[in-house]
Amino acid sequence: MGHIKLTNVIKSFGAIDVLHGINLEINDGEFVVFVGPSGCGKSTLLRTIAGLEKPTGGDLAIDGKIVNDVPAADRGLAMVFQSYALYPHMSVRQNLAFGLENTRMPQAEIAERIAEAARMLEIEPYLDRRPGQLSGGQRQRVAIGRAIVRRPVAFLLDEPLSNLDAELRGSTRAELAALHARLSATMIYVTHDQIEAMTLADRIVVLRAGRIEQIGTPLELYNRPANRFVAGFIGSPHMNFLEGAVEAVHPEKAVATLVGGHRLEFPVAGATIETGSRITLGVRPQHICLGSGENSIPAKIRLVEALGSETVLHADVAGQKILVVAPGQHDLSPGLDIALSLSTAPIHLFNERGLRL
Amino acid sequence: MKAETPRPAGSGFGEAIMVPVRLAMGLVDAPLRWVQRKLGLGGMAAFFLLPNMLIFGIFVLLPFFINFAYSMTGGTALFLDDRTFVGTDQYARLFDCSNYIDPNSCTEDTFWTAVGNTAWFVVLQVTLMILFSLVTALILNRELMARxxxxxxxxxxVLLSPVVVGLIWKWILQRQGLLNFALYGFGFEPYTWLNDRNWAFAAAVGVSIWAHMGFYTLILLAGLQAIPKDLYEAAEMDGTRPARAFWRITLPLLMPNLLVVIVLVLIRAVQIFDEVYVLTGGGPGTSTLYLTQYIYETGFxxxxxxxxxxxxxxILMGMVLVVLTLIQLGLGRSSEKKGSRK
Amino acid sequence: MSRIAAFIFRRKGRNGWHWTDIVTWIWLVGGLLIMFGPAVWLVGSSFKSPAALAEFPPTILPYVTQKATVEGYDKPLDLYDATLPDGSKAVLAEVRRIGVISQMVDPEKPGEIIKVNISQRTPVRTMAFATTNYTEPFTHFDFVRYLWNSVFVTVTATLITLVVNSMAAFALSKYEFRGRTFAMLLILATLMVPLSVIMVPLYSIVSALGLFNNLWGVILPTVATPTGVFILRQYMLTIPDELIDAARMDKASEWQIYWRIVLPLTAPALAVLAIFSVVWRWNDFLWPLIVLSRKELYTLQVGLSIYSGELNVQWHFILAMTVVTMIPVVLVFIFLQRFITTGIAGTGLK
Incomplete structure (x- = not known):
């Protein structure tokens, strides 16, 4: 019930390849988020699963059955669209009933399902209104309700929160998580917002230019990004990357010379590193401490953003930009020379091609 | 939010009307689902396009093409099979004149009379139509009460049928009609206007302008209203005189609409028939005989x-119209481009 | 032209009457008289009796001469206010007229003939609406038939136009398929082929299909209108494709998407097309004139023009029936004018 498997799925529009061989298995009841920058193919991938786009190659199986040639209507999936796509000429009730009537379901059962969904989503007072008379958040609920009443094999959600204001987005996100827990149905969720991905997903699929960059749980992605792209995409503000070359390799530690001449020690942790090779060191802004000491580098402050609970420093390490998030408030001003300590920071290593070492 | 009160979708009366329609559409749905399964989405596109294209093919495209075949055949038979091929004889007959300046010297003198009448009609009617509708549009664009x-x-x-238009004016221009009554008040003797060659021609031009001018006025008015008011305010601040503002702001910005209107009026004027046919029947003599009437009478x-x-x-008339329509489409496209550049 | 330019610059609050204001109002009032006057005159005249129609100078309102039945005379006689030779006045009935002398009788004393110079008498007139102008054509002529034919043609053609054009517009706006641009161009190219260019072969095709002297022969060639497809398509392009996708996910068939989602959302454009179609079909003249040669099939337009072309024109009936023919269009004008004017301004079509 809700197991979806993609084998080498390819999609191209004319001469333009949008998806290059996607392999992915989604388990029943899983909440999977497709995340990536705009144009990465995540929406196309979702629409291909939905059946609204036909894959150019590869196989798509739902519950073990190949559904390449099954029309969207017969795949048993339900979709929530970015614009909600509510039928403007029908009342909320009719919007919810439309899909059920198409399956020739008895009226009594339709009414029952609508009542249940309306109760769950707290949209009962609006059932006889038209979408045009509802607020953005209410429309959003109706769009989800339209999917719920169908009792689909899986829910497909295409950037469902992107049309809401920031506050509403936060609360709706929590409700969606609760809904998933309650329905325990498979959900596939597309977003370009990594915070949504991190908070909602059981597993995240990071896409770039039609290829899967990494699949994993949110923390796996955060802690062990497979490549520079994933490392930069997940986490906010994004990870700092310092370019350099390996100077010496010891059993536990290695030393790199950064562009600009500063030396930095970093743990090797089993990675094979060759002396003299070019390397990128990734450090999250939150993991850098202010203050000199062991394994520190000098930096010049360019900009100070005091947010109250934390201070964001934009600094410059011999020509390379670095971002530091320091908890609390600091009396610093641009132009000041400071020292940044990386002694306690987890350091991610990437080779020349951006792959994790 | 606009309306807070919940409104049920569809009123009772509308729902009642929709019941049989729903039923019919529902009945059609089942077989069409089957068709959709067989044909796929692309096939359904063809299905939706089919009725229109079929009718269009039979009643527009087909006649358009066999028209050339007709023009190459002779005799009085109706169906193409029964007609004899004569090559370009029909065209030769149309162009057979001993003196190309005098239509009476041609074999088909009525054709050339019709061509001449139509040409005069087009020149007069188009000029006056543009003038009147432009002036009316400019006046309606002022700050008027009850615009x-x-x-x-x-x-x-504009909405009246050509037959009604023709009859109204036939009634007004007749001997005991309103026009003579009005002139009688100024001491003129009653006159049978439509029995006079020149007056009948003038009536044809005038009546067709009367009937259609509102349409073009509307298009021009829409163009005038699309000109931003602040342009005039800026011109006024610059001390531009009203006349100059008209020539340098109004006219250039209205030009795309004006050109489209000119070509539309031309296309219609070349095809003039209905209201004049009812008004004068082409007479007196052949003084208001125009091309469409010639074709109609020769053919039927x-x-x-x-x-x-x-x-x-x-076909000769069609060529003129195709040229005019292509000009119109070209104008429409170039004005669209201008619009998108803004 | 500089004077016209001045119109544009008129501002509210300008004091006094500028000469352009005077020109404007002359133009507007003149326009009111010339545009509405003829129709009003037509309606007024349609209520006049044949005798009143033949009068010159005509009266604005319909008057008839009063008649009285006088003992000893078969027909009712016209009543006149006459000035008798002795200078007294009386209401007399005219028996006959010889030259300038009218022979009259007093209806009270029918035996005695009174001779009166015709300059000494004026008819006794009352206002009367000759409603028989309206009732007779419907009872004695085929006008009910014509009316029915016109209504049938208009309603049927409009319904088919709406269905067929909206289906084509749906295909051309919501599906991607090869040849879509070509189909659209082909439809637009039809604009270049007006009836006057193809009437000969069209006539033969309609005859070959057995539709000559058949109302369907009038209806079918008119229903695949390029303008209809065009305005509907432009409107449908504004319906978001996500709605169609949502309906597909909701298990709707393509046919259901067409009539339950797309058609209701295209209602405003459909209304405009319906109004246009009604006016077009109601007013059609040349094509019905060609296809219909049997009297009982005439539409109102054809019937009217044929009757008015007869040698002995019965103007009192023609005028009344012209008014009847005008009624639907005038109703459309009064109630739906706003739709039409915005439709024209928006699309430039007629």
Missing amino acids: SFWRAVFFFP ATQLRNPGLAAAAS
């Missing part, structure tokens, strides 16, 4: 009908 009422006044005759109405000749004449 929509005045717009309606000038638009009213006369005892010795000659469909081939009518087809040849209609």
Whole structure:
């Protein structure tokens, strides 16, 4: 019930390849988020699963059955669209009933399902209104309700929160998580917002230019990004990357010379590193401490953003930009020379091609 | 939010009307689902397009192409199979004149009379039509009380049928008609206007302007209203005189609309028939005989009908219209481009 | 032209009457008289009796001469206010007229003939609406038939136009398929082929299909209108494709998407097309004139023009029936004018 498997799925529009061989298995009841920058193919991938786009190659199986040639209507999936796509000429009730009537379901059962969904989503007072008379958040609920009443094999959600204001987005996100827990149905969720991905997903699929960059749980992605792209995409503000070359390799530690001449020690942790090779060191802004000491580098402050609970420093390490998030408030001003300590920071290593070492 | 009160979708009356429609559409749905399964989405596109294309093919495209065949055949028979091939004889007959300046010297003198009449008609009618509708549009674009009422006044005759238009004016221009009554008040003797060659021609031009001018006024008015008011305010701040503002702001910005209107009026004027046919029947004599009437009478109405000749004449007229329409489409495109550049 | 330019610059609050204001109002009032006057005159005249129609100078309102039945005379006689030779006045009935002398009788004393100079008498007139102008054509002529034919043609053609054009517009706006641009161009190219150019072959095709002297022969060639497809398509392009996708996910068939989602959302454009179609079909003249040669099939337009072309024109009936023919269009004008004017301004079509 809700197991979806993609084998080498390819999609191209004319001469333009949008998806290059996607392999992915989604388990029943899983909440999977497709995340990536705009144009990465995540929406196309979702629409291909939905059946609204036909894959150019590869196989798509739902519950073990190949559904390449099954029309969207017969795949048993339900979709929530970015614009909600509510039928403007029908009342909320009719919007919810439309899909059920198409399956020739008895009226009594339709009414029952609508009542249940309306109760769950707290949209009962609006059932006889038209979408045009509802607020953005209410429309959003109706769009989800339209999917719920169908009792689909899986829910497909295409950037469902992107049309809401920031506050509403936060609360709706929590409700969606609760809904998933309650329905325990498979959900596939597309977003370009990594915070949504991190908070909602059981597993995240990071896409770039039609290829899967990494699949994993949110923390796996955060802690062990497979490549520079994933490392930069997940986490906010994004990870700092310092370019350099390996100077010496010891059993536990290695030393790199950064562009600009500063030396930095970093743990090797089993990675094979060759002396003299070019390397990128990734450090999250939150993991850098202010203050000199062991394994520190000098930096010049360019900009100070005091947010109250934390201070964001934009600094410059011999020509390379670095971002530091320091908890609390600091009396610093641009132009000041400071020292940044990386002694306690987890350091991610990437080779020349951006792959994790 | 606009309306807070919940409104049930669809009123009772509308719902009642929709019941049989729903039923019919529902009944059609089941077989069409089957068709959809067989044909797929692309096939359904063809299905939706089919009825229109079929009708369009039979009643527009097919006649368009066999029209050329007709123009190459002779005799009075109706169906193409029964007609004899005569090559370009029909065209030769149309162009057979001993003196190309005098239509009476041609074999088909009525054709050339019709061509001449139509040419004069087009020149007069198009000039006056543009003038009147432009002036009316400019006046309606002023800050008027009850502008929509005045717009309606000038638009009213546009909806009337040509037959009604023809009859109204035939009634007014007749000997005991309103016009003679009005002139009688100024001491003129009653006159049978439509029995006078020149007056009948003038009446044809005037009546067709009366009937259609509201339509073009509306298009021009829309163009005028699209000109941003602040342009005039800026011109006024610059000390531009009103006349100069008209020539340098109004006219250039209205030009795309004006050109489209000119070509539309031209296309219609070349095809003039209905209201004049009812008004004068082409008379007196052949003084208001225009091309469409010539084609109609040659092809259908006369005892010795000659469909081939009518087809040849209609193709000649069609060529003129195609040129005009292409100009119009070109103008429309260039004005669209201008619009998108803004 | 500089004077016209001045119109544009008129501002509210300008004091006094500028000469352009005077020109404007002359133009508007003149326009009111010329545009509405003829129709009003037509309606007024349609209520006049044949005798009143033949009068010159005509009266604005319909008057008839009063008649009285006088003992000893078969027909009712016209009543006149006459000035008798002795200078007294009386209401007399005219028996006959010889030259300038009218022979009259007093209806009270029918035996005695009174001779009166015709300059000494004026008819006794009352206002009367000759409603028989309206009732007779419907009872004695085929006008009910014509009316029915016109209504049938208009309603049927409009319904088919709406269905067929909206289906084509749906295909051309919501599906991607090869040849879509070509189909659209082909439809637009039809604009270049007006009836006057193809009437000869069209006539033969309609005859070959057995539709000559058949109302369907009038209806079918008119229903695949390029303008209809065009305005509907432009409107449908504004319906978001996500709605169609949502309906597909909701298990709707393509046919259901067409009539339950797309058609209701296209209602405003459909209304405009319906109004246009009604006016077009109601007013059609040349094509019905060609296809219909049997009297009982005439539409109102054809019937009217044929009757008015007869040698002995019965103007009192023609005028009344012209008014009847005008009624639907005038109703459309009064109630739906706003739709039409915005439709024209928006699309430039007629």
